[in-house]
Amino acid sequence: MKRGIRIIALLTALLLSCSCVNKFKQIEITSAAIESITPKGLKSYDAVVALGVxxxxxxxxxxxxxxxVYRDSTAILHLTGENVAVAGRAEKVYKLPVSAQIDSSVTLMQLALLARKFKPEEYTVDVSARAVVGGIGKNLSFSGMSLASLMEKASK
Known part of the structure:
Protein backbone atom coordinates (compact mmCIF):
# COMPACT_ATOMS: atom_id res chain seq x y z
CA MET A 1 0.00 0.00 0.00
CA LYS A 2 2.76 2.44 0.93
CA ARG A 3 4.60 1.59 -2.25
CA GLY A 4 1.51 2.40 -4.35
CA ILE A 5 1.13 5.78 -2.64
CA ARG A 6 4.81 6.55 -3.26
CA ILE A 7 4.49 5.67 -6.94
CA ILE A 8 1.38 7.85 -7.31
CA ALA A 9 3.12 10.74 -5.50
CA LEU A 10 6.20 10.34 -7.71
CA LEU A 11 4.11 10.33 -10.91
CA THR A 12 2.16 13.38 -9.73
CA ALA A 13 5.40 15.24 -8.95
CA LEU A 14 6.79 14.26 -12.35
CA LEU A 15 3.70 15.52 -14.18
CA LEU A 16 3.71 18.79 -12.23
CA SER A 17 7.39 19.37 -12.96
CA CYS A 18 6.84 18.72 -16.68
CA SER A 19 4.06 21.31 -16.78
CA CYS A 20 6.35 23.84 -15.04
CA VAL A 21 9.13 23.20 -17.57
CA ASN A 22 6.72 24.01 -20.40
CA LYS A 23 5.89 27.33 -18.70
CA PHE A 24 9.58 28.32 -18.69
CA LYS A 25 9.59 28.07 -22.49
CA GLN A 26 6.83 30.72 -22.58
CA ILE A 27 8.84 33.44 -20.81
CA GLU A 28 8.96 36.59 -22.96
CA ILE A 29 11.04 39.77 -22.96
CA THR A 30 8.39 42.45 -23.50
CA SER A 31 10.59 45.55 -23.53
CA ALA A 32 14.17 46.72 -23.12
CA ALA A 33 15.54 50.22 -22.66
CA ILE A 34 18.70 51.83 -21.34
CA GLU A 35 17.69 54.14 -18.48
CA SER A 36 21.07 55.62 -17.64
CA ILE A 37 24.76 55.37 -18.53
CA THR A 38 27.56 56.55 -16.26
CA PRO A 39 31.17 56.55 -17.53
CA LYS A 40 33.82 55.05 -15.24
CA GLY A 41 37.08 56.14 -16.81
CA LEU A 42 37.68 55.95 -20.54
CA LYS A 43 36.91 52.29 -21.15
CA SER A 44 34.22 51.24 -18.71
CA TYR A 45 30.64 52.23 -17.97
CA ASP A 46 27.85 51.50 -15.54
CA ALA A 47 24.31 51.42 -16.86
CA VAL A 48 20.80 50.66 -15.72
CA VAL A 49 18.69 48.64 -18.15
CA ALA A 50 14.90 48.45 -17.80
CA LEU A 51 13.90 44.95 -18.88
CA GLY A 52 10.24 43.97 -19.19
CA VAL A 53 9.60 40.27 -18.55
CA VAL A 69 29.45 41.86 -28.06
CA TYR A 70 31.44 41.00 -31.20
CA ARG A 71 31.96 42.65 -34.57
CA ASP A 72 33.43 40.38 -37.25
CA SER A 73 34.42 37.87 -34.51
CA THR A 74 36.42 40.57 -32.67
CA ALA A 75 35.35 41.29 -29.09
CA ILE A 76 34.19 44.88 -28.63
CA LEU A 77 32.37 44.98 -25.31
CA HIS A 78 32.12 42.80 -22.19
CA LEU A 79 29.04 43.16 -19.97
CA THR A 80 28.21 41.80 -16.52
CA GLY A 81 24.90 42.15 -14.73
CA GLU A 82 23.85 41.84 -11.12
CA ASN A 83 21.68 38.99 -9.90
CA VAL A 84 17.95 39.47 -10.41
CA ALA A 85 14.96 37.71 -8.85
CA VAL A 86 12.18 37.27 -11.43
CA ALA A 87 8.70 37.16 -9.88
CA GLY A 88 6.56 34.15 -10.68
CA ARG A 89 3.43 34.35 -12.80
CA ALA A 90 3.73 38.09 -13.38
CA GLU A 91 4.54 40.71 -15.98
CA LYS A 92 6.98 43.23 -14.57
CA VAL A 93 9.76 45.66 -15.53
CA TYR A 94 13.08 45.02 -13.79
CA LYS A 95 15.83 47.61 -13.35
CA LEU A 96 19.04 45.71 -13.99
CA PRO A 97 22.41 47.33 -13.10
CA VAL A 98 25.01 46.45 -15.74
CA SER A 99 28.76 47.07 -15.91
CA ALA A 100 30.35 47.35 -19.35
CA GLN A 101 34.01 47.31 -20.26
CA ILE A 102 35.40 48.02 -23.71
CA ASP A 103 37.79 45.29 -24.85
CA SER A 104 41.46 46.14 -24.36
CA SER A 105 42.18 45.56 -28.07
CA VAL A 106 39.78 48.37 -29.09
CA THR A 107 41.21 51.90 -29.11
CA LEU A 108 39.12 54.99 -28.47
CA MET A 109 39.59 56.07 -32.11
CA GLN A 110 38.25 52.70 -33.32
CA LEU A 111 35.34 53.01 -30.93
CA ALA A 112 34.47 56.47 -32.28
CA LEU A 113 34.53 55.11 -35.85
CA LEU A 114 32.37 52.12 -34.86
CA ALA A 115 29.83 54.42 -33.19
CA ARG A 116 29.72 56.70 -36.22
CA LYS A 117 29.10 53.85 -38.68
CA PHE A 118 26.96 51.70 -36.36
CA LYS A 119 25.03 48.94 -38.15
CA PRO A 120 23.44 46.38 -35.78
CA GLU A 121 23.58 43.68 -38.49
CA GLU A 122 27.39 43.59 -38.16
CA TYR A 123 27.34 42.68 -34.45
CA THR A 124 26.70 39.42 -32.61
CA VAL A 125 26.13 38.79 -28.92
CA ASP A 126 27.00 35.85 -26.67
CA VAL A 127 25.02 35.66 -23.42
CA SER A 128 25.41 33.35 -20.44
CA ALA A 129 23.63 33.15 -17.08
CA ARG A 130 22.64 30.70 -14.38
CA ALA A 131 18.93 30.25 -13.63
CA VAL A 132 18.07 28.92 -10.17
CA VAL A 133 14.65 27.65 -9.10
CA GLY A 134 14.29 26.39 -5.55
CA GLY A 135 17.99 25.57 -5.22
CA ILE A 136 18.17 23.71 -8.54
CA GLY A 137 20.16 25.58 -11.17
CA LYS A 138 20.85 25.39 -14.88
CA ASN A 139 23.49 27.20 -16.90
CA LEU A 140 22.05 29.03 -19.90
CA SER A 141 24.18 30.00 -22.88
CA PHE A 142 23.21 31.66 -26.14
CA SER A 143 25.92 32.25 -28.76
CA GLY A 144 26.04 34.16 -32.01
CA MET A 145 22.76 36.04 -31.61
CA SER A 146 22.38 38.91 -34.04
CA LEU A 147 22.24 42.31 -32.34
CA ALA A 148 19.79 43.51 -35.01
CA SER A 149 17.29 40.74 -34.19
CA LEU A 150 17.65 41.39 -30.44
CA MET A 151 16.98 45.10 -30.96
CA GLU A 152 13.97 44.28 -33.14
CA LYS A 153 12.50 41.95 -30.49
CA ALA A 154 13.11 44.51 -27.74
CA SER A 155 11.32 47.26 -29.67
CA LYS A 156 8.11 45.21 -30.08
Whole structure:
Protein backbone atom coordinates (compact mmCIF):
# COMPACT_ATOMS: atom_id res chain seq x y z
CA MET A 1 0.00 0.00 0.00
CA LYS A 2 2.76 2.44 0.93
CA ARG A 3 4.60 1.59 -2.25
CA GLY A 4 1.51 2.40 -4.35
CA ILE A 5 1.13 5.78 -2.64
CA ARG A 6 4.81 6.55 -3.26
CA ILE A 7 4.49 5.67 -6.94
CA ILE A 8 1.38 7.85 -7.31
CA ALA A 9 3.12 10.74 -5.50
CA LEU A 10 6.20 10.34 -7.71
CA LEU A 11 4.11 10.33 -10.91
CA THR A 12 2.16 13.38 -9.73
CA ALA A 13 5.40 15.24 -8.95
CA LEU A 14 6.79 14.26 -12.35
CA LEU A 15 3.70 15.52 -14.18
CA LEU A 16 3.71 18.79 -12.23
CA SER A 17 7.39 19.37 -12.96
CA CYS A 18 6.84 18.72 -16.68
CA SER A 19 4.06 21.31 -16.78
CA CYS A 20 6.35 23.84 -15.04
CA VAL A 21 9.13 23.20 -17.57
CA ASN A 22 6.72 24.01 -20.40
CA LYS A 23 5.89 27.33 -18.70
CA PHE A 24 9.58 28.32 -18.69
CA LYS A 25 9.59 28.07 -22.49
CA GLN A 26 6.83 30.72 -22.58
CA ILE A 27 8.84 33.44 -20.81
CA GLU A 28 8.96 36.59 -22.96
CA ILE A 29 11.04 39.77 -22.96
CA THR A 30 8.39 42.45 -23.50
CA SER A 31 10.59 45.55 -23.53
CA ALA A 32 14.17 46.72 -23.12
CA ALA A 33 15.54 50.22 -22.66
CA ILE A 34 18.70 51.83 -21.34
CA GLU A 35 17.69 54.14 -18.48
CA SER A 36 21.07 55.62 -17.64
CA ILE A 37 24.76 55.37 -18.53
CA THR A 38 27.56 56.55 -16.26
CA PRO A 39 31.17 56.55 -17.53
CA LYS A 40 33.82 55.05 -15.24
CA GLY A 41 37.08 56.14 -16.81
CA LEU A 42 37.68 55.95 -20.54
CA LYS A 43 36.91 52.29 -21.15
CA SER A 44 34.22 51.24 -18.71
CA TYR A 45 30.64 52.23 -17.97
CA ASP A 46 27.85 51.50 -15.54
CA ALA A 47 24.31 51.42 -16.86
CA VAL A 48 20.80 50.66 -15.72
CA VAL A 49 18.69 48.64 -18.15
CA ALA A 50 14.90 48.45 -17.80
CA LEU A 51 13.90 44.95 -18.88
CA GLY A 52 10.24 43.97 -19.19
CA VAL A 53 9.60 40.27 -18.55
CA UNK A 54 6.37 38.29 -18.88
CA UNK A 55 6.82 35.19 -16.73
CA UNK A 56 4.02 32.55 -16.62
CA UNK A 57 6.38 30.18 -14.75
CA UNK A 58 7.25 30.03 -11.03
CA UNK A 59 9.70 32.58 -9.60
CA UNK A 60 13.41 32.10 -10.33
CA UNK A 61 16.74 33.87 -9.88
CA UNK A 62 19.18 34.78 -12.65
CA UNK A 63 22.82 34.83 -11.56
CA UNK A 64 26.22 35.34 -13.18
CA UNK A 65 24.80 37.37 -16.07
CA UNK A 66 27.48 37.91 -18.71
CA UNK A 67 27.41 39.07 -22.32
CA UNK A 68 30.04 39.74 -24.96
CA VAL A 69 29.45 41.86 -28.06
CA TYR A 70 31.44 41.00 -31.20
CA ARG A 71 31.96 42.65 -34.57
CA ASP A 72 33.43 40.38 -37.25
CA SER A 73 34.42 37.87 -34.51
CA THR A 74 36.42 40.57 -32.67
CA ALA A 75 35.35 41.29 -29.09
CA ILE A 76 34.19 44.88 -28.63
CA LEU A 77 32.37 44.98 -25.31
CA HIS A 78 32.12 42.80 -22.19
CA LEU A 79 29.04 43.16 -19.97
CA THR A 80 28.21 41.80 -16.52
CA GLY A 81 24.90 42.15 -14.73
CA GLU A 82 23.85 41.84 -11.12
CA ASN A 83 21.68 38.99 -9.90
CA VAL A 84 17.95 39.47 -10.41
CA ALA A 85 14.96 37.71 -8.85
CA VAL A 86 12.18 37.27 -11.43
CA ALA A 87 8.70 37.16 -9.88
CA GLY A 88 6.56 34.15 -10.68
CA ARG A 89 3.43 34.35 -12.80
CA ALA A 90 3.73 38.09 -13.38
CA GLU A 91 4.54 40.71 -15.98
CA LYS A 92 6.98 43.23 -14.57
CA VAL A 93 9.76 45.66 -15.53
CA TYR A 94 13.08 45.02 -13.79
CA LYS A 95 15.83 47.61 -13.35
CA LEU A 96 19.04 45.71 -13.99
CA PRO A 97 22.41 47.33 -13.10
CA VAL A 98 25.01 46.45 -15.74
CA SER A 99 28.76 47.07 -15.91
CA ALA A 100 30.35 47.35 -19.35
CA GLN A 101 34.01 47.31 -20.26
CA ILE A 102 35.40 48.02 -23.71
CA ASP A 103 37.79 45.29 -24.85
CA SER A 104 41.46 46.14 -24.36
CA SER A 105 42.18 45.56 -28.07
CA VAL A 106 39.78 48.37 -29.09
CA THR A 107 41.21 51.90 -29.11
CA LEU A 108 39.12 54.99 -28.47
CA MET A 109 39.59 56.07 -32.11
CA GLN A 110 38.25 52.70 -33.32
CA LEU A 111 35.34 53.01 -30.93
CA ALA A 112 34.47 56.47 -32.28
CA LEU A 113 34.53 55.11 -35.85
CA LEU A 114 32.37 52.12 -34.86
CA ALA A 115 29.83 54.42 -33.19
CA ARG A 116 29.72 56.70 -36.22
CA LYS A 117 29.10 53.85 -38.68
CA PHE A 118 26.96 51.70 -36.36
CA LYS A 119 25.03 48.94 -38.15
CA PRO A 120 23.44 46.38 -35.78
CA GLU A 121 23.58 43.68 -38.49
CA GLU A 122 27.39 43.59 -38.16
CA TYR A 123 27.34 42.68 -34.45
CA THR A 124 26.70 39.42 -32.61
CA VAL A 125 26.13 38.79 -28.92
CA ASP A 126 27.00 35.85 -26.67
CA VAL A 127 25.02 35.66 -23.42
CA SER A 128 25.41 33.35 -20.44
CA ALA A 129 23.63 33.15 -17.08
CA ARG A 130 22.64 30.70 -14.38
CA ALA A 131 18.93 30.25 -13.63
CA VAL A 132 18.07 28.92 -10.17
CA VAL A 133 14.65 27.65 -9.10
CA GLY A 134 14.29 26.39 -5.55
CA GLY A 135 17.99 25.57 -5.22
CA ILE A 136 18.17 23.71 -8.54
CA GLY A 137 20.16 25.58 -11.17
CA LYS A 138 20.85 25.39 -14.88
CA ASN A 139 23.49 27.20 -16.90
CA LEU A 140 22.05 29.03 -19.90
CA SER A 141 24.18 30.00 -22.88
CA PHE A 142 23.21 31.66 -26.14
CA SER A 143 25.92 32.25 -28.76
CA GLY A 144 26.04 34.16 -32.01
CA MET A 145 22.76 36.04 -31.61
CA SER A 146 22.38 38.91 -34.04
CA LEU A 147 22.24 42.31 -32.34
CA ALA A 148 19.79 43.51 -35.01
CA SER A 149 17.29 40.74 -34.19
CA LEU A 150 17.65 41.39 -30.44
CA MET A 151 16.98 45.10 -30.96
CA GLU A 152 13.97 44.28 -33.14
CA LYS A 153 12.50 41.95 -30.49
CA ALA A 154 13.11 44.51 -27.74
CA SER A 155 11.32 47.26 -29.67
CA LYS A 156 8.11 45.21 -30.08
Missing amino acids: KNPAPAFNLMNLKAD
